[in-house]
Every structure is written in C-alpha cells, then in structure tokens.
Amino acid sequence: MPAERLLPTTEAEDLIALAREIAREELAPHAAEYEEAGRFPREKFRLLGKSGLLGLPYSERWGGGEVPYEVYLQVLEEIASAWMTVGVGLSVHTMSCFALAHHGTDEQRERWLPAMLEGDLLGAYALSETHAGSDAAALSTRARRDGDSYVVTGTKAWTTHGGEADFYTTMVRTSDRTTDDTGGISCLLVDADTPGLSAAAPERKMGLTGSTTAQMIFEDARVAADRLIGAEGDGLRIALASLSSGRLGIAACSVGLAQAALDEALAYARERRQFGQPIIQFQGIEFLLADMAAAIESARAMYLDAARRRDRGLPFHRQASIAKLVATDAAMKVTTDAVQVLGGAGYTRDFPVERYMREAKVPQIFEGTNQIQRIVIARELRKA
Amino acid sequence: MPNIVVLVKQVPDTYSERKLNESDHTLDRESADAVLDEINERAVEEALKIKEASEGEVTVLCVGPDRATDAIRKALSMGADKAIHVSDESLHGSDMVATAKVIAAAIGRVEGVDLVIAGNEASDGRGGAVPAMLAELLGMPQLTHARQVTVDGSTVQVDRETEEGLTHLEAGLPAVISVTEKINEPRYPSFKGIMAAKKKPVETLTVADLGVDAGEVGLANAWSTVLEAAPKPPRTAGQRVDDEGDGGTKIAEYLVGQKLI
Numbered sequence: 001m002p003a004e005r006l007l008p009t010t011e012a013e014d015l016i017a018l019a020r021e022i023a024r025e026e027l028a029p030h031a032a033e034y035e036e037a038g039r040f041p042r043e044k045f046r047l048l049g050k051s052g053l054l055g056l057p058y059s060e061r062w063g064g065g066e067v068p069y070e071v072y073l074q075v076l077e078e079i080a081s082a083w084m085t086v087g088v089g090l091s092v093h094t095m096s097c098f099a100l101a102h103h104g105t106d107e108q109r110e111r112w113l114p115a116m117l118e119g120d121l122l123g124a125y126a127l128s129e130t131h132a133g134s135d136a137a138a139l140s141t142r143a144r145r146d147g148d149s150y151v152v153t154g155t156k157a158w159t160t161h162g163g164e165a166d167f168y169t170t171m172v173r174t175s176d177r178t179t180d181d182t183g184g185i186s187c188l189l190v191d192a193d194t195p196g197l198s199a200a201a202p203e204r205k206m207g208l209t210g211s212t213t214a215q216m217i218f219e220d221a222r223v224a225a226d227r228l229i230g231a232e233g234d235g236l237r238i239a240l241a242s243l244s245s246g247r248l249g250i251a252a253c254s255v256g257l258a259q260a261a262l263d264e265a266l267a268y269a270r271e272r273r274q275f276g277q278p279i280i281q282f283q284g285i286e287f288l289l290a291d292m293a294a295a296i297e298s299a300r301a302m303y304l305d306a307a308r309r310r311d312r313g314l315p316f317h318r319q320a321s322i323a324k325l326v327a328t329d330a331a332m333k334v335t336t337d338a339v340q341v342l343g344g345a346g347y348t349r350d351f352p353v354e355r356y357m358r359e360a361k362v363p364q365i366f367e368g369t370n371q372i373q374r375i376v377i378a379r380e381l382r383k384a
Numbered sequence: 385m386p387n388i389v390v391l392v393k394q395v396p397d398t399y400s401e402r403k404l405n406e407s408d409h410t411l412d413r414e415s416a417d418a419v420l421d422e423i424n425e426r427a428v429e430e431a432l433k434i435k436e437a438s439e440g441e442v443t444v445l446c447v448g449p450d451r452a453t454d455a456i457r458k459a460l461s462m463g464a465d466k467a468i469h470v471s472d473e474s475l476h477g478s479d480m481v482a483t484a485k486v487i488a489a490a491i492g493r494v495e496g497v498d499l500v501i502a503g504n505e506a507s508d509g510r511g512g513a514v515p516a517m518l519a520e521l522l523g524m525p526q527l528t529h530a531r532q533v534t535v536d537g538s539t540v541q542v543d544r545e546t547e548e549g550l551t552h553l554e555a556g557l558p559a560v561i562s563v564t565e566k567i568n569e570p571r572y573p574s575f576k577g578i579m580a581a582k583k584k585p586v587e588t589l590t591v592a593d594l595g596v597d598a599g600e601v602g603l604a605n606a607w608s609t610v611l612e613a614a615p616k617p618p619r620t621a622g623q624r625v626d627d628e629g630d631g632g633t634k635i636a637e638y639l640v641g642q643k644l645i
Contacts, residue, residue, distance in 0.1 A: 010582065011578055011579060014573075015578055017458075018572060018578065021572065022572060050574065051572050051573075051575065052574040052575030052577075065575045065579075
C-alpha cells in the first residue's frame with residue numbers, strides 16, 4: 001500500500017512516481033537475494049545516478065535537482081521501502097556531498113561536484129574511528145601538511161561504502177585537540193584511488209548485509225591540499241552540519257523500512273486464516289497493525305515537519321534529532337511486531353520481515369546513537 | 385529525419401485490481417491507479433531510438449480523459465518532443481472503430497508524418513485492432529506485431545512475430561507500426577526529463593476540433609455492446625496429483641482432458 005503523500009508540485013508527483021517505479025521494478029525483486037549473499041548492489045546506484053536521483057537536494061548550478069528536502073526525503077523513503085541498503089546508501093551518498101556543496105569554493109565545486117551529483121560516482125563519509133564514535137571530536141587520524149599536499153595517517157571506522165565508494169569525505173586532525181573541542185579537525189575530499197588508501201575486510205553485520213561497511217586505512221596517503229574543504233579547523237562544524245541533514249535521511253529510510261514491514265504484515269494478516277477467519281479480523285492482530293500504522297505515520301509527519309523547516313531556512317536541529325529518534329525507534333518496534341503478526345513464518349528467511357527487523361537495529365545506532373539524539377534535543381531545550 | 389507519432393494510452397495499473405463500472409460496463413478508471421500502458425512505453429522507446437539514430441521529432445498522441453495528462457507527461461519525460469491530447473466527454477465508451485477514426489483525424493493535424501508507432505494491444509481493452517484500422521483509415525501500409533524495426537531512408541523493415549511464426553515485412557514510408565513486448569526495454573525517465581517535460585507543448589483537442597461527427601463516437605454509437613460482466617472467480621485450490629511413478633502420464637491425461645494437447 002503506497003503511502004499517501006501531499007506533494008507540492010506536479011514535478012514532485014512525477015518524481016515520486018519514478019522512484020516508486022524504480023523501487024518496484026529494479027530494487028524490490030533483488031533485495032532478498034543480494035542481502036542473503038552479502039552482495040553490494042553497485043549497479044543499482046548507477047541506475048539512480050542515470051535517473052538523476054543522486055543529487056536531488058543540491059543546486060542545479062552544480063548538477064543537482066534543487067528539490068526541497070521535503071520531496072527528496074520522500075523519494076528516499078520510497079527507495080528504502082523497497083531496499084534499505086540502497087536507501088541508506090543514497091542517504092549516505094547525499095550526506096557525503098554536503099561538505100563540498102555547502103563549504104567548498106566555486107572552483108572546487110566546479111571541478112568535482114557535477115560528477116558527484118549528476119554522474120554515477122558513489123560517495124562515502126568517513127568521520128568515526130574506533131575510539132571516536134559518539135565522541136567524534138576525539139578522532140586521531142592525522143593530516144600533516146607537506147608542501148602542496150596533506151599526508152594522512154590513521155584508520156576510519158564504520159565507513160558505509162568503504163572500499164566501494166569513488167570518494168571519501170574524510171574528517172582528519174590537522175592540529176591537536178583544543179579545549180573546546182571545536183578546532184583541530186579539517187575536512188578532506190579524498191579520491192578513492194589515492195595511493196596509501198585502502199579498505200579493510202568488510203564488517204560482518206547483523207543486517208544491511210548488502211551494504212558494505214569497512215574500516216578505511218590511510219598509510220601516508222598523500223592528498224592534494226586543494227582538496228581541503230573549508231578552512232583548516234572547520235571540519236567538525238562541517239561534519240555536524242552534514243549529520244543534521246543526514247539524520248533526516250535516516251529518519252526517512254526508517255519510515256520506509258517500517259512501511260514495508262507493515263505492508264507485509266497487512267497482506268499476511270488478510271490471507272492467513274485461523275479459527276475459521278482471516279487473522280486480521282482478530283482484535284489482537286488489528287490493534288497491533290493499528291499501532292504500527294500510527295507509529296509510521298507520526299514518524300513520517302515528524303521528518304516532514306523538520307524537512308519543511310529546513311526548506312524554509314529555519315533552525316531544524318532539534319526537529320531532525322527528534323525525527324531520527326522517533327522514526328528509528330518506530331522502525332524497530334514496527335518490524336518486531338511484523339514478525340509477531342507473521343508468527344513462525346515471520347521468523348523464517350522465507351519472508352522478509354525477519355530481515356527488516358535486523359535492518360531496523362542499526363538506524364538506532366548510526367549517524368548519532370539515539371542516546372546522542374537525546375543529548376542534542378535536551379541541549380536545544382536548555383538553550384531555549 | 386523521420387517525423388514520428390506514437391500512440392499512448394492511460395490504463396489501470398496491472399498491479400491493482402481492475403474493474404468495470406456496474407452501470408454501463410465501461411472501464412472503472414477511478415478504482416485503480418492509472419499509468420502509461422507498458423506496451424506504449426516500448427512504443428515511445430522505439431520512437432526515441434529511431435529519432436536518436438537519425439534525428440527527427442516524436443509526437444505522442446493520446447485519446448483519453450483529462451487525467452491522461454499524467455501518462456502524456458510520462459512519455460514526454462522519457463524524451464518525446466510534444467503531445468496531442470484528445471479529451472472529450474463524448475468519447476466515453478467509444479469502440480475501436482470510433483477510436484481509430486479520432487486518432488486518424490488527430491494524426492491528420494501533424495504535418496509530414498513518416499511513422500505511426502503503437503503498442504500491439506492495450507492491457508485494458510486488449511482489442512489489438514486499432515493499429516490495423518488506423519492504417520486502413522490513413523491509407524498507409526500496416527506492419528503490426530513488430531519485434532524489430534529498422535528504418536532505412538524511405539523504407540521500414542519489420543520482423544513480425546505472431547503465434548503463426550515470423551514474417552519479414554518491408555514498406556515505404558509513411559507507415560503504421562505496432563510493436564510487441566519483445567521490441568525493447570523502455571528507459572526510465574530521468575529527473576531532468578521530468579523537469580523538461582513540463583515545458584514541452586501539449587495541444588488539447590476536442591472531437592469538434594478534429595471535425596469528427598459526435599454521432600460516430602461514444603458508448604451510444606459503439607458497434608458492440610457489453611450486455612453482462614462478472615468479476616473473475618477467485619482462484620480455486622486446483623487438483624493435486626501424487627506422482628507414483630506415473631506423474632508424466634497423469635499430467636498428459638489432464639492436458640488431453642482439457643483439450644490443451
């Protein structure tokens with residue numbers, strides 16, 4: 001059952017129709033097979049690129065679609081609903097373009113951005129390290145200036161598309177940690193072919209098994225100094241701004257995943273008969289389904305509210321954190337309940353809901369754990 | 385530089401449940417999502433491929449209610465250049481002959497048509513006769529059920545595939561072609577295509593604009609009448625046969641019983 005959407009323009013309606021068509025014809029039929037095999041669907045991202053979906057929220061001047069976040073996020077939701085790996089990948093790619101699009105010079109944007117937004121390059125975002133997760137400012141990957149380049153040494157952790165991406169938006173330390181934690185970190189746009197850059201073996205994950213996650217190892221990797229985005233020391237600010245928008249992407253993906261789980265549970269509850277009637281007729285089941293629908297639609301309303309604030313240039317960090325918190329918790333609950341509705345069948349790999357349940361866990365963790373989201377929300381409340 | 389007209393139709397999505405209106409047994413367009421018929425996407429794709437090989441212009445032509453603009457926009461977002469939309473209440477319930485007459489009249493408004501490309505049959509009515517009727521009305525050769533099309537200067541060659549076999553056809557332009565599902569894989573629109581589509585010209589015409597007599601179209605003037613319609617019965621459990629070493633024989637006996645072999 002496709003979500004009922006209120007879209008601002010006919011072009012937005014056509015764009016959603018395109019996303020649904022690609023989701024239905026090209027993504028959904030292959031998701032289970034790729035996830036089972038742990039195979040990264042690189043060619044699906046090329047199709048998204050060809051269709052102009054890899055740069056939707058960015059300026060037309062640089063090859064983007066210049067659509068409002070309100071519309072971009074709903075496209076993302078449709079894609080994630082068919083295949084979470086591709087939805088999350090699209091969100092990560094979009095986030096990895098943020099630094100250059102918003103903080104690069106015109107010269108830098110002219111040189112690199114069109115290929116990232118309207119070509120078929122795939123991006124990755126390298127911030128976390130083994131000892132710098134929630135405490136991102138503790139990162140220790142070092143970039144030492146040497147003539148016209150930086151020499152980078154260190155290891156980035158949990159990099160989505162690690163080893164698959166064409167470019168890595170990488171946060172590095174250019175000077176020692178400052179007392180207020182704001183300085184010392186800089187942002188480099190690193191080409192995947194940079195000598196000295198390599199990917200470790202992919203992580204063996206509980207879910208999103210089609211999405212490659214790996215450590216990225218920098219061993220005296222020489223990155224041209226003109227690939228510094230913003231000034232030295234701007235990195236953490238850029239990283240946090242990227243994450244605020246990225247969180248909205250994760251919220252949208254989680255709503256899509258939850259919607260897919262509800263659709264599956266609903267279809268099953270209509271067909272499955274016990275005690276002489278379809279189980280959807282039992283209040284015990286229909287209340288579960290009603291709660292699932294309520295959780296999904298309120299989470300969707302939340303991310304859309306945050307997106308509309310962003311589109312109007314209003315502060316949206318609190319709303320983005322609330323959307324991420326609410327939507328990812330909703331997805332965890334809804335996918336768990338979908339397994340319950342399908343009963344024993346839901347626990348088998350013959351049905352997709354057990355996979356959805358495994359996939360719902362990590363959105364509560366990445367792009368700021370839900371505990372970090374609470375800190376952001378509380379900080380905003382204190383400031384108010 | 386062929387000037388190509390592609391016929392497109394908006395139909396109920398085959399993924400949704402399709403129904404007829406209880407009152408007049410015409411298609412219930414409100415009950416299902418409406419989409420550009422997939423066979424028409426293939427027709428558009430073929431026209432675009434011909435155009436891309438030798439330039440030219442692609443006009444999509446649609447006869448259908450106002451909401452069919454969505455299907456027209458899809459064809460334009462794939463890359464067609466302009467559109468003609470014949471929309472008129474009086475066309476409701478028109479049969480294939482009336483539809484072909486209206487289409488022929490609309491094609492008459494496009495100057496210097498070299499090729500008319502249609503799907504071999506729409507997924508809703510499944511009549512499959514409009515392209516042939518149209519060729520007759522336009523006085524053009526018809527090359528129907530094409531699984532491959534080659535345009536070479538002023539001639540067109542087609543591999544025509546039906547249950548009877550494969551036939552190789554050749555005709556001088558202008559001509560009418562209908563394509564089958566094997567013709568190609570249609571492209572997806574791109575976001576740029578979607579944005580470009582809104583600036584492309586769409587000419588909306590009524591039956592009167594085309595000079596077609598209103599007494600020749602619509603349900604009341606159709607040459608055929610649907611007297612009765614019933615939904616497809618739900619699928620039954622089927623017949624289970626245990627293979628005790630004679631499974632093949634049993635299947636053959638069943639098929640003989642059904643007069644299938």
